[in-house]
Amino acid sequence: MSLADERYNVKETEAKWQRVWEERGCFEAEVDASRPKYYVLEMFPYPSGRIHMGHVRNYTLGDVVARYKRAKGFNVLHPMGWDAFGLPAENAAIQNNVHPAKWTRENIAAMREQLKSMGLSYDWRRELATCEPEYYRHEQKMFLDFLQAGLVYRKESWVNWDPVENTVLANEQVIDGRGWRSGALVEKRLLSQWFLRITAYAQDLLDSLATLERWPDRVRLMQENWIGRSDGARLMFDLEGRSDQLEVFTTRPDTLFGAKFVAIAANHPLAAELAAGNAALAGFIAECNRMGTSEAAIETAEKKGVDTGLRVAHPFDPSWTLPVYVANFVLMDYGSGAIFGCPAHDQRDLDFANKYGLGYTQVVEPATDKDAAAAAIARGEAYTGDGIAINSRFLDGLAVDAAKAEAIRRIEEMGRGSHTINYRLRDWGVSRQRYWGCPIPIVHCESCGVVPVPAAELPVRLPEDVDFDKPGNPLDRHPTWKHVACPACGKPARRETDTFDTFFESSWYFARYTSPDRSDVAFDREAADYWMSVDQYIGGIEHAVLHLLYSRFFTRALKDCGYLGVKEPFAGLLTQGMICHETYKSAEGQWLYPTEVTTGPDGSLVHVDTGAPAVAGRSEKMSKSKKNVVDPAGIIDGYGADTARLFMLSDSPPERDLDWTESGIDGAWRYVNRLWRMVAAAELPATGTPMPELGADAVKARRLVHKTVVLVGEDLERFHFNKAVARIREMTNGLGELPADAAGAGWVLREGLEVTARLIGPMLPHLAEEMWAALGGAGLLADAAWPDADLSLLVEDSVTVAVQVNGKLRATIELPMDANSTLAEQTALALPQVISAMSGKPARKVVVVPNRIVNVVV
Secondary structure (H helix, E strand, O other): OOHHHOOOOHHHHHHHHHHHHHHHOOOOOOOOOOOOEEEEEEOOOOOOOOOOHHHHHHHHHHHHHHHHHHHOOOEEEOOOEEOOOOHHHHHHHHHHOOOHHHHHHHHHHHHHHHHHOOOOOOOHHHOEEOOOHHHHHHHHHHHHHHHHOOOEEEEEEEEEEEOOOOEEEOHHHEEOOEEOOOOOEOEEEEEEEEEEOHHHHHHHHHHHHHHOOEOOHHHHHHHHHHHOEEEEEEEEEEEOOOOOEEEEEEOOHHHHHHOOEEEEOOOOHHHHHHHOOOHHHHHHHHHHHOOOOOHHHHHHOOOOEEEEEEEEEEOOEEEEEEEEEEEOOOOOOOOOOEEEEOHHHOHHHHHHHHHHOOOOOOOEEOOOOHHHHHHHHHOOOOOOOOOEEOOOHHHOOOEHHHHHHHHHHHHHHHOOEEEEEEEOOOOEEOEEOOOOOOEOOEEEEOOOEEEEOOHHHOOOOOOOOOOOOOOOOOOOOOOOOOEEEOOOOOOEEEEOOOEEOOHHHHOOHHHHOOOOOOOOOOOOHHHHHHHOOEOEEEEEHHHOOHHHHHHHHHHHHHHHOOOOOOOOOEOEEEEEOOEEEOOEEEOOOOEEOHHHEEEOOOOOEEEOOOOOEEEEOOOEEOOHHHOOOOOHHHHHHHHOHHHHHHHHHHOOOOOOOEEEOHHHHHHHHHHHHHHHHHHHOOOOOOOOOOOOOOOHHHHHHHHHHHHHHHHHHHHHHOOOHHHHHHHHHHHHHHHHOOOOOOOOHHHHHHHHHHHHHHHHOOOOHHHHHHHHHHOOOOOOHHHOOOOOOOHHHHOOOEEEEEEEEOOEEEEEEEEEOOOOHHHHHHHHHOOHHHHHHHOOOOOOEEEEEOOOEEEEEO
16 A cells, blocks of 8 residues: 555554654763753643643743754753642642652653653653652752851741641742732741842842843843842931831932831831730731731732831931831831831822821922822822922932932931842742651751751651641651751751742752762762753743742852852743633533533524523633633544644744634644645655756745745744744645646655655654655654755745835736846736726836836826
8 A cells, every 4th residue: 555545643653753762762962062052941840640731832842942953953951850849749648648749759650651642852861850859859958058158047037828828938929919829818927937048149130131131021021120129228217215216218218308107017126016015006917917928918908007106206307206107018028127108209108198197298399290290199199200309408409319319428427327229039938837848957956056967868858657637737746757866966856847948949950950860969060061051941921030030049059059150040031821712601600611512503602401501701721710621632642742733833922822722723633634645645756866957836846945944944043933834834835736747846846845844843743754754764853954955046036026006006926036127117017907907097107116016107
């Protein structure tokens, strides 16, 4: 039976080539200083048990880059692993009566097979799981090294407490006042916590954003805003009737003469002191502690406060005093935990002042619309723009920046403060009160205090015999694990029972991939120096602050501790959009699966079983709760991995959201089969046949092929994957239209199909290998080089020129490149469309723009 009679067997074909690639070690990478390296990495998944469509898109994008760069001659490192610690495993243990380790490892095994079914070009020898002691022993050593370097400390602090997860959250993990995973309203609690001193690198993290030229501007801006450098002043206000002072940080010292009150955070030491004898104040502080510590929670809450009865003297005028409030909108961990309120020029301050009748004084006036600004303030809208200082004594007449500088100069001259720089970024609290995480390698001894576990005793392993019968951290109530001898004095002591935030593991895993077989060190320095930084990192925009910022900090800390030679982990970053799908609801508003909806006799949507009306909603992110999830396993089983990959690449640029449609996947499947039929049915000359004399049609087709090689390469370099797919489709359409009897058609068709196989290799690797084998290609396509274009064929002999009549397009003509004006005019005037449009009128003039337009004016 000939190839033309065979149906493309997607299951058999894809399994075959996956087996061949694995047996031959096609994607195994080794250090090779003689070759340029390229490290491509997608953010590793949490092992939930099943891959979802977001995984398929993410890993397809990375695989296209990896296969393309390999074809371009790079030594490519493309690894995969598992972000395996985390609370979902503990929840599963509680719900299913299974140990988190067993649940996690079974999920890893299942997801590994699912990913392998996609034909991804991973070096599976480098696979890692962060929950294994072989991995986390090294981060325990890093923690000890950071401790020695002064980058780790422990303190009692107010923290974000998730009452559902029963653990602490970093500020970055509180979204709109809720836990990033549980969605629960976050509270404040005072706990002893371990912190990483990320603020030590605040300015470098900020300055170095300018060097990350291959990061999206949006992500760099998000990090810049989160680091949040503020230039301002530290002011000292004398407390009336007391010997101490209140320190205030402000970015607007130019507005001091508009001050109407001073406010301190609910957990400021002064607030705690005053609350001891004030029940109303104590109750208010308790209310504030239920708000959470994030800026989002504070900004959205109604601005409230309690007058403490204390007053402070104005720094520029001791006879002028201001009331001191405890307010729910002041953050203890920003600046000094105290602010002065200038209602006229800060909306938050104005809302507060209006609520408590504190008044306002305008001290900045715009250069124009002065009355409008004053009227707006009177209406309750603070003026926050630029302008000139007014009602400010010695600052009057100065522009805002000059007034700031002069105010700071006077404050420093009086010894009442100084210029200072503040950052919104806070040190990273890494203590978590849960079991399924990396143990913190610390022992607490009554005699010696905090004692690091000796490096020779690492890893500190999690105990396996734990129970989840009660809420909270099982390590706290374990009968034996936490009881140990002090490493320093040998007396009875106890282990630290908190575990690391799971972002600790994901902040260095990319470096471990460079030498995951090393048990004695986290990674081999020579290998790390060769492979790092990651050349292209791919993942969701939701990690712009959390994971990416932590990884940038961690890499700097590792460099300073001698682990690495680079400080930026990711040279390039691509953030892919979400996968969306149409949604449906019943008339009562309940979500319906697409399979539960059909079209009724009148064309309206109805429920399949009941016939009740149904409504189509907008396309939204795939979500189990909205019943619009599509299972990748079913798509891959029914259509094949290549079809799923093609759909992910075809419709949208990678950074945009992608709408999943059944018609789209069907179209991708049809194109896969069409490509196979083009090879199977083609009657081609033997491989290596010399090129014959080519006719005009064959030359035109060959030009298209070589032009496509160049353009697809440019598209892949820019991650314009959808454009690359469109160009390949255009090329194969052109090859399909090549007349079989054209001179040299068979030779050009063979060249075109061989090029097609090589161009689709990064995108549809299984089909490409099958086509390559059928065409008699040498070796595996996975090992083949990217095709070279004959640049002489890119020089056009002819050009398409638009023909207009009175500026309106009527036709196009093919002319020789750089044809003279006479030939262009004569050809245009002879066209039937032009003659008809002229309606017998003479041409007043003909304007010819060489190689572009002929415009006939009548």
